[in-house]
Amino acid sequence: MADKFDEASQRELTEFLERQQAQARMSSQIQNFTVSCWDKCVTGTPSTRFSRSEENCLANCVDRFLDTSLFMVKQLEEKRIQSGR
Amino acid sequence: MTARKEAMMNSVKQELALANAQELMNKASERCFTKCVTKPGESLSSSEQTCLSRCLDRYMDAFNIVSKTYVARVSRERLEGQQAGLQDVL
Numbered sequence: 407m408a409d410k411f412d413e414a415s416q417r418e419l420t421e422f423l424e425r426q427q428a429q430a431r432m433s434s435q436i437q438n439f440t441v442s443c444w445d446k447c448v449t450g451t452p453s454t455r456f457s458r459s460e461e462n463c464l465a466n467c468v469d470r471f472l473d474t475s476l477f478m479v480k481q482l483e484e485k486r487i488q489s490g491r
Numbered sequence: 492m493t494a495r496k497e498a499m500m501n502s503v504k505q506e507l508a509l510a511n512a513q514e515l516m517n518k519a520s521e522r523c524f525t526k527c528v529t530k531p532g533e534s535l536s537s538s539e540q541t542c543l544s545r546c547l548d549r550y551m552d553a554f555n556i557v558s559k560t561y562v563a564r565v566s567r568e569r570l571e572g573q574q575a576g577l578q579d580v581l
Contacts, residue, residue: 423503433507
C-alpha cells in the first residue's frame, strides 16, 4: 500500500482543508458574536422563550457589528487618504 | 486510496464539529453560571437548576439567531459584490 496520496488526491485534500478552514473561521466568528450579543441583549433572568425585543436585538447586534467593521475600514481608508495630502 | 481519503476528510469534519460544540457548551456554561448561580451554595438548588436549563435553551436559541443572521448577511454581501466588502474584514 502506498504511503502517500497521489497528486490529484493531494490537491483535492488541500482544497478540502482550505474550505474547512474558511468554515472554521466563520464558526469562530459566530461563537464570538453569540457571546457578545448575548451580553448586550439578554439582560434579565432567562425565561421559557425570548421576547420579541430580545430576538430583534440579537439579529440587529450581528448586523450592526458587521456594519461597524465596514465603517471602521472606511474610516481608516479616509484617514489614510487625508494624511497623504 | 479513496477510502483512506474519505476517512481523513470525515475525521477532519468531525473534529471541527466537536470543537464547535465544545466551544458552544463552554460559553453557555459560563454565561448561565453567571446568570443563575449568584451565591454558590452547598449544591445546586432546584431553582438554580431550572434557571440553568432555561438559560441553556435560550443560549442555543441565541446561537441559532446569530448563525442565521450572520450567514444571511454574508450571502447578501457576496451577492452584492461590494468593493470594500465584508470579504476584507471577515
